[in-house]
Amino acid sequence: MDAIFTVAIVELVRLTLLALFLERALALVFESRLWVKFFDGKGLSPLVAFVVALSLCTRWQVDSVGAIATAGRAEAVYSVGGAAITAMILAGGSKLVMGLWRTVRSIQAGAQR
Numbered sequence: 001m002d003a004i005f006t007v008a009i010v011e012l013v014r015l016t017l018l019a020l021f022l023e024r025a026l027a028l029v030f031e032s033r034l035w036v037k038f039f040d041g042k043g044l045s046p047l048v049a050f051v052v053a054l055s056l057c058t059r060w061q062v063d064s065v066g067a068i069a070t071a072g073r074a075e076a077v078y079s080v081g082g083a084a085i086t087a088m089i090l091a092g093g094s095k096l097v098m099g100l101w102r103t104v105r106s107i108q109a110g111a112q113r
Contacts, residue, residue, distance in 0.1 A: 007071035011064040015089060016097055018062070022053055023094035046091060053087035062086055 029035055030045050039045075056062065058080065066082035 003072040004068065008068050011067055014062075015064055015086070015093060018056070019090050019094040019097040020101060022049065022056070022090055023097060026052065026094070049091035049094060050087055053090040054084060057083040057087045057090070064089070 026045075026049055029048070061078045061083070063076070063078045063082035064086045066079050067076045069082075070077045
């Protein structure tokens, strides 16, 4: 049972960091004048985020769902389905992670005053 919690915590940290990196990388595209002019409000941002996350998850074989599901076994099992679900979590979680990041930064800025 302890192996599941250890793996879950490791995967949570990994997903949080990857979501933060993904959001910051995609902010360069989504906040550009060209994107805002032609694509803003059309609902393409989540789809682009998912495609980028899926390509990263399949390239690097990131399958957090499979890692947690197979915790305690001799070797982790990678599957494209698990990578796709992980990519969905990353694409959806990047916005949440940035909200948390901004909250922490504003608390730190307030504490330094």
